Amino acid sequence: MFQRRARVVIAVLIVVSLTFAILDLRGGKGPFATFRSVVGTALGGVERAGATIFSPILAIGDWWGTWGDQRDQINTLQAENQALSDLVRRSAQDRARADALDGLLRVAGAGRYRITPAEVIAVGPEQEFSWTITIDIGTQDGIERDMSVINADGLVGRVSAVHRTTSTVVLIVDPSMSVGARIAGSDEVGILSGTGDQNSLEFQMLNPLANVDIGTALVTFGSKNGKPYAPGIPIGEVTEVRGTAGQLTRVAAIKPFARMSALSIVGVVVRPPRTDPRDSVLPARPQEVTPSLSATPIPSTTGNPSAATRGSWSDPSPQPSPKAS
Amino acid sequence: MWLRQVFILVVIFLISFLTQNSFLGRLGLPGSTPDLILVSVIAVALAYGSAMGMIYGFAAGILVDLAPSTEGVIGVNALLFMAAAFFVGRALDPRDRTVPLLIGLTSGTVGAVILARGVIDSVLGQPTVVWANMAGLILSGAIYAAFLAPLVVVPVGWVVQKFTPEVAV
Numbered sequence: 001m002f003q004r005r006a007r008v009v010i011a012v013l014i015v016v017s018l019t020f021a022i023l024d025l026r027g028g029k030g031p032f033a034t035f036r037s038v039v040g041t042a043l044g045g046v047e048r049a050g051a052t053i054f055s056p057i058l059a060i061g062d063w064w065g066t067w068g069d070q071r072d073q074i075n076t077l078q079a080e081n082q083a084l085s086d087l088v089r090r091s092a093q094d095r096a097r098a099d100a101l102d103g104l105l106r107v108a109g110a111g112r113y114r115i116t117p118a119e120v121i122a123v124g125p126e127q128e129f130s131w132t133i134t135i136d137i138g139t140q141d142g143i144e145r146d147m148s149v150i151n152a153d154g155l156v157g158r159v160s161a162v163h164r165t166t167s168t169v170v171l172i173v174d175p176s177m178s179v180g181a182r183i184a185g186s187d188e189v190g191i192l193s194g195t196g197d198q199n200s201l202e203f204q205m206l207n208p209l210a211n212v213d214i215g216t217a218l219v220t221f222g223s224k225n226g227k228p229y230a231p232g233i234p235i236g237e238v239t240e241v242r243g244t245a246g247q248l249t250r251v252a253a254i255k256p257f258a259r260m261s262a263l264s265i266v267g268v269v270v271r272p273p274r275t276d277p278r279d280s281v282l283p284a285r286p287q288e289v290t291p292s293l294s295a296t297p298i299p300s301t302t303g304n305p306s307a308a309t310r311g312s313w314s315d316p317s318p319q320p321s322p323k324a325s
Numbered sequence: 326m327w328l329r330q331v332f333i334l335v336v337i338f339l340i341s342f343l344t345q346n347s348f349l350g351r352l353g354l355p356g357s358t359p360d361l362i363l364v365s366v367i368a369v370a371l372a373y374g375s376a377m378g379m380i381y382g383f384a385a386g387i388l389v390d391l392a393p394s395t396e397g398v399i400g401v402n403a404l405l406f407m408a409a410a411f412f413v414g415r416a417l418d419p420r421d422r423t424v425p426l427l428i429g430l431t432s433g434t435v436g437a438v439i440l441a442r443g444v445i446d447s448v449l450g451q452p453t454v455v456w457a458n459m460a461g462l463i464l465s466g467a468i469y470a471a472f473l474a475p476l477v478v479v480p481v482g483w484v485v486q487k488f489t490p491e492v493a494v
């Protein structure tokens with residue numbers, strides 16, 4: 001079947017194979033240790049080269065295999081990222097709200113006002129020449145017309161109309177507004193009127209001879225039964241005095257403490273204090289130093305910053321009643 | 326001519342060995358590893374005839390036995406490859422070779438070699454043979470060989486016809 005030569009060669013090869021197998025089966029290092037290490041080194045090098053060549057191809061296989069997993073992972077991570085950034089955004093907003101409520105609590109505590117916190121939900125259009133905002137509480141929260149509205153910095157305005165769940169507030173900068181005000185530290189009173197300029201109010205002093213210093217603060221004089229204005233609410237500070245002493249009317253320009261363009265959390269004074277808090281609500285300010293327009297923050301011990309739920313808050317420490325003592 | 330033939334065989338072996346150990350073995354396919362070297366032995370036997378196929382099978386088997394990552398008895402693969410080459414070289418008349426026939430022949434031979442290797446290893450007392458897996462190994466090996474056959478047998482036949490037509494079957 002084969003040529004003679006081929007037959008011989010094949011027979012030799014078979015014998016060699018069998019010999020190898022038998023020698024190898026005898027165990028020990030045998031004659032193959034060196035042989036094996038030489039061939040192993042050579043073919044090991046070939047295998048290493050092959051690994052280098054085929055690694056990218058195998059990597060493609062891995063890529064296909066893990067593609068679905070990675071897509072799932074990307075989706076999961078994106079959702080997680082979304083949730084976390086929402087959380088960050090919300091927590092910054094919550095912190096700002098908590099600060100505002102904190103300040104409101106401080107004012108309410110210092111002046112013994114019972115307030116109901118509210119959020120500004122709309123601002124009246126400026127082109128109607130009236131300065132109004134809408135807040136998210138109304139008759140069902142016990143709000144009535146002509147209640148004072150304050151925020152952490154001072155007087156904001158008064159309630160002009162009440163609906164079931166919302167109320168309209170006229171800001172003190174509205175030109176139709178006039179507030180009875182008293183200069184802190186003295187008994188000089190006057191009428192404060194809005195000018196339509198959110199940074200400037202007009203204060204007409206009843207006593208033309210009164211001495212007014214720039215930087216002096218104004219508080220509300222208070223109305224009968226606390227309506228429309230509860231007494232002692234900080235309003236603003238004198239920035240300019242026009243007219244000389246003795247003139248028939250003297251006018252001072254007042255810059256309000258509350259920033260009318262940045263109202264978010266306000267409080268409606270649902271019950272004024274029994275006694276006029278006088279100047280105690282005014283934030284302590286260093287008079288010796290250059291007067292700064294921003295109120296010095298007072299470390300609040302009364303507020304619970306996480307108490308973001310709405311409800312009526314009375315002053316945290318019970319006020320000793322004059323009749324009780 | 327003689328040198329050219331040796332060169333072709335060396336190249337065929339290197340490519341098969343490289344692809345099998347570095348690529349097919351690492352694919353992690355279920356069952357047995359596709360036995361590309363055995364398929365190349367079959368292809369050579371078909372292209373050059375039984376005698377040359379047996380010589381190539383001996384060389385390839387010895388090298389596979391000596392290569393790293395095989396721990397079998399030296400010579401067993403050489404004998405098996407020689408047997409495969411002998412059988413394949415004589416089984417088919419060169420005139421009625423069609424691709425489906427080649428595929429069937431290759432996968433059948435590979436399955437038989439896997440079975441024979443298990444038998445020989447058991448007879449020689451190698452403890453590594455797990456007979457419970459044998460059916461799956463034979464089946465998967467035959468299937469992989471069926472896929473490899475047209476990819477290997479046809480190009481090897483073409484190369485042999487092209488470069489060494491005088492010794493081709």
